Amino acid sequence: MNTQSTTVYRASILNFQSDPYPIVDGEAVLDNSAYQFYQDGALVIEDGKVQHVGEAHDVLATLPSDVEIVEYKDHLIIPGMIDTHIHYPQVEVIASYGEQLMDWLNNYTFPAEGQFEDKAYASNIANFFLDELLKCGTTTALVFGTVHKQSVEAFFEASEQRNTRMICGKVMMDRNAPDFLCDTPDASYDDSKSLIDTWHNKGRQLYAVTPRFAITSTHEQLQKAEQLLQEYPDVYMQTHISENKDEMAFVAELFPQAKDYLDVYDQYNLLGKRSVFAHGIHLNKREHQRLHETGSSVSFCPTSNLFLGSGLLDIQELEQHQVAYSIATDVGGGTSFSMLQTLSEAYKVTQMKGNKLSPLKSLYLATLGNAKTLQLDDKIGSFKTGNEADFVVLDFNSTAIMSLKQSKCKTLAEKLFAMIILGDDRAVEATYVAGTCVHKRDGKQ
Amino acid sequence: MNTQSTTVYRASILNFQSDPYPIVDGEAVLDNSAYQFYQDGALVIEDGKVQHVGEAHDVLATLPSDVEIVEYKDHLIIPGMIDTHIHYPQVEVIASYGEQLMDWLNNYTFPAEGQFEDKAYASNIANFFLDELLKCGTTTALVFGTVHKQSVEAFFEASEQRNTRMICGKVMMDRNAPDFLCDTPDASYDDSKSLIDTWHNKGRQLYAVTPRFAITSTHEQLQKAEQLLQEYPDVYMQTHISENKDEMAFVAELFPQAKDYLDVYDQYNLLGKRSVFAHGIHLNKREHQRLHETGSSVSFCPTSNLFLGSGLLDIQELEQHQVAYSIATDVGGGTSFSMLQTLSEAYKVTQMKGNKLSPLKSLYLATLGNAKTLQLDDKIGSFKTGNEADFVVLDFNSTAIMSLKQSKCKTLAEKLFAMIILGDDRAVEATYVAGTCVHKRDGKQ
Numbered sequence: 001m002n003t004q005s006t007t008v009y010r011a012s013i014l015n016f017q018s019d020p021y022p023i024v025d026g027e028a029v030l031d032n033s034a035y036q037f038y039q040d041g042a043l044v045i046e047d048g049k050v051q052h053v054g055e056a057h058d059v060l061a062t063l064p065s066d067v068e069i070v071e072y073k074d075h076l077i078i079p080g081m082i083d084t085h086i087h088y089p090q091v092e093v094i095a096s097y098g099e100q101l102m103d104w105l106n107n108y109t110f111p112a113e114g115q116f117e118d119k120a121y122a123s124n125i126a127n128f129f130l131d132e133l134l135k136c137g138t139t140t141a142l143v144f145g146t147v148h149k150q151s152v153e154a155f156f157e158a159s160e161q162r163n164t165r166m167i168c169g170k171v172m173m174d175r176n177a178p179d180f181l182c183d184t185p186d187a188s189y190d191d192s193k194s195l196i197d198t199w200h201n202k203g204r205q206l207y208a209v210t211p212r213f214a215i216t217s218t219h220e221q222l223q224k225a226e227q228l229l230q231e232y233p234d235v236y237m238q239t240h241i242s243e244n245k246d247e248m249a250f251v252a253e254l255f256p257q258a259k260d261y262l263d264v265y266d267q268y269n270l271l272g273k274r275s276v277f278a279h280g281i282h283l284n285k286r287e288h289q290r291l292h293e294t295g296s297s298v299s300f301c302p303t304s305n306l307f308l309g310s311g312l313l314d315i316q317e318l319e320q321h322q323v324a325y326s327i328a329t330d331v332g333g334g335t336s337f338s339m340l341q342t343l344s345e346a347y348k349v350t351q352m353k354g355n356k357l358s359p360l361k362s363l364y365l366a367t368l369g370n371a372k373t374l375q376l377d378d379k380i381g382s383f384k385t386g387n388e389a390d391f392v393v394l395d396f397n398s399t400a401i402m403s404l405k406q407s408k409c410k411t412l413a414e415k416l417f418a419m420i421i422l423g424d425d426r427a428v429e430a431t432y433v434a435g436t437c438v439h440k441r442d443g444k445q
Numbered sequence: 446m447n448t449q450s451t452t453v454y455r456a457s458i459l460n461f462q463s464d465p466y467p468i469v470d471g472e473a474v475l476d477n478s479a480y481q482f483y484q485d486g487a488l489v490i491e492d493g494k495v496q497h498v499g500e501a502h503d504v505l506a507t508l509p510s511d512v513e514i515v516e517y518k519d520h521l522i523i524p525g526m527i528d529t530h531i532h533y534p535q536v537e538v539i540a541s542y543g544e545q546l547m548d549w550l551n552n553y554t555f556p557a558e559g560q561f562e563d564k565a566y567a568s569n570i571a572n573f574f575l576d577e578l579l580k581c582g583t584t585t586a587l588v589f590g591t592v593h594k595q596s597v598e599a600f601f602e603a604s605e606q607r608n609t610r611m612i613c614g615k616v617m618m619d620r621n622a623p624d625f626l627c628d629t630p631d632a633s634y635d636d637s638k639s640l641i642d643t644w645h646n647k648g649r650q651l652y653a654v655t656p657r658f659a660i661t662s663t664h665e666q667l668q669k670a671e672q673l674l675q676e677y678p679d680v681y682m683q684t685h686i687s688e689n690k691d692e693m694a695f696v697a698e699l700f701p702q703a704k705d706y707l708d709v710y711d712q713y714n715l716l717g718k719r720s721v722f723a724h725g726i727h728l729n730k731r732e733h734q735r736l737h738e739t740g741s742s743v744s745f746c747p748t749s750n751l752f753l754g755s756g757l758l759d760i761q762e763l764e765q766h767q768v769a770y771s772i773a774t775d776v777g778g779g780t781s782f783s784m785l786q787t788l789s790e791a792y793k794v795t796q797m798k799g800n801k802l803s804p805l806k807s808l809y810l811a812t813l814g815n816a817k818t819l820q821l822d823d824k825i826g827s828f829k830t831g832n833e834a835d836f837v838v839l840d841f842n843s844t845a846i847m848s849l850k851q852s853k854c855k856t857l858a859e860k861l862f863a864m865i866i867l868g869d870d871r872a873v874e875a876t877y878v879a880g881t882c883v884h885k886r887d888g889k890q
Contacts, residue, residue, distance in 0.1 A: 092853045095866035098801050309796030335866050351754030356543050408537045421540035
């Protein structure tokens with residue numbers, strides 16, 4: 001083995017191979033073979049890819065004695081976390097006061113997004129945004145740009161500099177928004193097509209066709225989205241659905257011929273395995289069935305759903321209908337960039353629905369689970385040999401209360417749960433992208 | 446003026462004189478005269494008490510030129526925050542997985558509380574607990590001990606060392622708990638009486654008669670609680686009410702003759718202006734009326750209510766019935782010691798109930814509002830001349846995202862809201878107790 005580009009990271013390691021709570025006869029049942037946990041583990045990275053993971057004792061015995069070893073004692077390495085719904089132009093909208101969805105968009109979001117016509121501004125925010133994600137241990141995200149083509153260019157340029165695997169798309173929006181944020185069906189098609197041609201699969205960048213939601217696209221524009229997905233079958237589709245009751249009523253008014261909200265998108269063939277629908281709090285049974293049939297997924301955004309008073313998503317209902325779902329921050333409606341804090345809030349939402357989310361399931365979702373809904377589990381989300389080496393080093397002693405609590409935990413599940421409930425960006429000691437350290441807490445990089 | 450013991454703190458300062466949203470004809474209406482905000486303010490502290498607060502320019506003109514001035518540029522000084530419901534022996538129970546109230550008590554809380562028979566252990570946890578509160582800017586709390594008399598002794602000793610104004614009580618509990626945590630009516634009376642005689646009004650310490658809740662006290666023990674309140678009319682009473690549906694059903698079974706849950710306590714004359722009932726999520730109209738008539742208050746614990754899946758308190762309903770309420774962390778059922786994080790979660794709960802909590806109201810509650818429900822507004826909770834000088838210095842630039850957001854805020858309300866939603870212990874630059882700095886972030890004290 002050529003050790004020139006090989007580095008071993010030694011710490012506790014958690015890695016999922018499948019869902020630890022698969023649904024068996026309609027019930028979630030723990031499958032302990034779904035994950036590997038190494039108390040004293042070693043993760044071998046070669047040329048930016050995962051070469052091997054295992055018990056440190058076994059792994060080190062197979063390597064030359066002069067191999068570079070980076071020790072993270074009392075830390076936990078997990079795959080880089082994945083966020084399946086976030087708006088990079090809404091960084092400054094975070095923590096804005098007092099509105100539910102429709103007024104939120106009009107009063108805060110749209111004015112903020114107007115600034116992204118200026119590419120220099122967009123680049124500044126894109127850089128800030130990516131650094132925040134990496135600080136929180138998120139290495140991949142499915143990201144909304146604004147209506148401006150240059151907002152997505154700025155984003156991909158910033159992501160390319162960091163070599164992060166990111167999915168982004170230009171918002172398509174031609175009605176029910178301020179003039180300065182509206183495109184046209186043709187312009188949205190042309191700009192999206194040009195961005196796909198330039199950026200999709202350039203390095204680690206991927207493209208998502210991005211009609212904001214049914215309210216802000218005409219029939220003609222939704223047809224253009226359909227055309228793009230037909231012409232580029234391997235790009236993503238991201239949009240919003242059934243987040244808020246007023247939103248739903250407006251959609252019903254705009255599309256009286258549709259069976260329901262999802263049917264609007266379905267009429268334009270926007271459903272499928274690479275289609276991610278954010279929120280989906282208030283879906284009906286037919287919509288659940290249709291999401292299942294088409295392999296589409298719902299993105300659960302707990303901090304946002306509480307902050308905007310949108311509602312409590314029932315993930316048990318999704319599971320019963322075999323609807324794939326992932327978990328996401330939804331910044332700026334969401335209140336934190338941290339997937340740990342997002343998992344903590346997800347636990348609270350599931351407790352309110354009487355269906356608590358376990359720590360193993362939570363961390364599965366934030367890594368391999370989210371990767372699967374993005375059809376990226378052959379590249380990221382786990383330490384499978386050959387995967388891109390995106391990983392996070394978590395600190396069990398990041399704060400005084402975390403440290404005290406961890407000292408009292410007896411089981412792995414307890415330790416992981418305390419990490420989720422008490423953790424924030426301080427729990428992220430380091431973040432690696434394709435084998436390169438891109439963030440060290442306290443700037444010690 | 447003797448400047449020997451006079452210090453001026455210069456920063457932005459926010460101070461409430463009354464509720465910024467008093468209820469007028471059943472509606473909450475903003476009263477801008479309820480608070481003072483000084484962009485460039487000065488807080489004058491003399492001998493551990495508030496001497497004056499005002500515009501720096503005006504205040505400094507009245508003071509000798511050699512007066513000591515501590516500058517906190519770009520910071521906000523508010524009165525020390527107050528937490529009206531917290532369990533100090535549950536520090537290690539925080540972030541425990543998976544149960545709602547009754548199983549939570551049996552599986553986590555009771556085993557943890559058993560350890561407080563050992564006074565040395567209790568002292569260790571009391572010290573940790575108080576340091577966490579101070580780190581988060583909380584200078585007064587209404588605190589549960591355990592059933593062990595020595596747990597409260599340990600707590601008051603630790604509080605006395607820090608000179609913090611704390612209210613604590615020994616849990617009275619003589620049934621439906623493990624034997625090792627049960628006292629008897631007589632022992633609970635004797636221990637409580639002895640603690641009151643020793644600690645109530647000793648320095649800044651205050652006592653609260655503390656029957657855990659109706660489930661864990663017999664008729665005879667509740668009579669003892671009543672007797673204590675009759676003998677010591679100026680001590681507090683703290684307990685729990687209507688947190689969880691299973692709890693409520695059990696109470697109804699144990700007290701079939703009571704009209705409802707509150708009536709159990711009412712039969713023993715445990716209601717009154719110094720009585721604090723934690724949670725109160727599922728109260729009926731009669732209970733609201735009775736709380737109002739007796740001047741009793743409800744303590745709203747949003748992080749705990751979500752974490753344990755207990756429910757969403759409707760504060761609008763409390764306001765309509767003129768029931769006094771305060772806000773609290775409820776650690777260990779609560780997930781954070783930080784009142785800022787608690788206010789953030791309170792906002793989310795009120796959004797879910799369609800009745801958003803404003804930032805001014807939030808910070809009023811955490812300071813003067815909570816002080817009023819504890820009948821302590823003549824001592825703490827505001828910068829009234831002569832009040833004890835407990836205060837907190839908040840940092841508008843505590844994290845990168847806080848700093849970016851603050852730079853975009855145009856109004857005071859926006860800045861306060863961003864502080865609440867994005868703030869945690871890192872937002873607390875320093876905490877002062879009776880004029881003495883007891884916490885500096887990053888240990889720079």
